[in-house]
Amino acid sequence: MELNGYRLLLPEGTLDYFDLVDVKESVNEVVIYLEEKNIVPEKYTDQDTESKGFYDPVIVQDFPLRGKKVFLNIRRRWLLKKH
Template sequence: FTLVNHVSQDTCFILYLEEKATIPSEYSDLHLHSKGFLPEIEVQDFPIRGKAVYLRIKRRRWEDPSTGQTYSRDWSLVATGTRITAEFGAFLKELLR
């Protein structure tokens, strides 16, 4: 993901993230083109410095121009019983260093 914007309000931080324009490895044998984004989702994450944190995430949509079929990466952003996946948590940890 790429951090494209951030907003700091009195009670919360809002981070705007977009999936990078890298073709998913599971579809590397196809000739895909980025066709914009899926609808934005919002995930509430753990607080930082006493403020709520909201992640507004835009995931890419890919299209095979020869068939018109669309694809997207299989992101399990909100796992059962957790706020985010371990991989996404590692990304945020690196981002906030």
């Protein structure tokens, strides 16, 4: 499936931190799958971070697209440690 067109639907800056890995489209909905890149975001480089693979995805409902519900399935990699 061609993913480039779906890149235009994402909020500005999203692809700085996430890779668009898949899109599932059905009659009623579009699910866009994003995975956090394997680099610590610049604003957190001075903080204690942890990555042990991906955490459970977070599902965010976005604005409808041509009458279809749109969901962002976001898999985070980095966790800020709290002391």
